[in-house]
Amino acid sequence: MSAPHEAEVAASRDKLGLQADQLKALRAFLDGRTFGITITCDHTHGRTEEWAGRMGVDMEALVEGLKALGGTCDCKVLAQVTPDRFGWPA
Numbered sequence: 213m214s215a216p217h218e219a220e221v222a223a224s225r226d227k228l229g230l231q232a233d234q235l236k237a238l239r240a241f242l243d244g245r246t247f248g249i250t251i252t253c254d255h256t257h258g259r260t261e262e263w264a265g266r267m268g269v270d271m272e273a274l275v276e277g278l279k280a281l282g283g284t285c286d287c288k289v290l291a292q293v294t295p296d297r298f299g300w301p302a
């Protein structure tokens with residue numbers, strides 16, 4: 213079975229606290245697609261926090277949730293916090 217378990221998906225969504233379109237927007241912001249540039253990670257959540265600030269998302273709660281999901285810095289968020297973990301299309 214390749215699809216994540218339903219309870220696991222629900223728990224992951226709970227930790228993340230974002231909607232599918234918000235995660236998509238965050239990931240586009242982090243990987244530079246929003247600007248057409250390549251982002252170099254400085255091993256912080258600086259860009260995640262910048263995005264949260266712009267979107268009016270609680271950045272502390274978001275960063276805590278991302279860390280719990282393995283997204284320990286901006287590049288890890290891109291690598292680890294993928295839409296499929298939440299049952300969402302990529």
Ligand SMILES: [Zn+2]
Binds near residue numbers: 253256285286287288
């Ligand atoms: Zn990084």
